Amino acid sequence: QVQLVESGGGSVQAGGSLRLSCVASEYTYSTNLMGWFRQAPGKEREGVAAIYTDFGSTYYANSVKGRFTISQDKAKSTVYLQVNSLKPEDTAMYYCAAGQRGVVGVELNTVAYKYWGQGTQVTVSS
Numbered sequence: 001q002v003q004l005v006e007s008g009g010g011s012v013q014a015g016g017s018l019r020l021s022c023v024a025s026e027y028t029y030s031t032n033l034m035g036w037f038r039q040a041p042g043k044e045r046e047g048v049a050a051i052y053t054d055f056g057s058t059y060y061a062n063s064v065k066g067r068f069t070i071s072q073d074k075a076k077s078t079v080y081l082q083v084n085s086l087k088p089e090d091t092a093m094y095y096c097a098a099g100q101r102g103v104v105g106v107e108l109n110t111v112a113y114k115y116w117g118q119g120t121q122v123t124v125s126s
Helices: none
Strands: 004-007 010-013 016-025 033-039 044-052 056-061 067-073 076-085 090-101 113-114 119-124
Touching: 004 090, 016 033, 016 090, 016 113, 016 119, 033 076, 044 067, 044 076, 056 067
Parallel strands: 010 119
Antiparallel strands: 004 016, 016 076, 033 044, 033 090, 044 056, 067 076, 090 113, 090 119
16 A cells, blocks of 8 residues: 655745645656646636656646646655646645556546545635
8 A cells, every 4th residue: 555645735825835745655667657637626626737756747737837847756766746836716725646657648637646645735715
């Protein structure tokens, strides 16, 4: 069972930045796809960024392109999400997820992920 632990959330004003971290208990072939999702109250969970840990290719939702950056530190089994130029609509619980390379094109879809963290809250005030 892969465990994922997120941290780094908080309350910031619009325009601010945060760096979210996700430490994985296992960083191997079984978790070669890592993603960040978010869910606001009353809304569906949506994928915001993903990375294939073997080749480093990244994927972003249109709503966060140019503002969010996903990266990894393999030595620390950690995936990061740098979130800049935050907007009130970015307010949500942010979840880290791990899966395995499979069907191309579903990197930002929950179906691609088997393991989930408990989430870290990001609140952006105007």
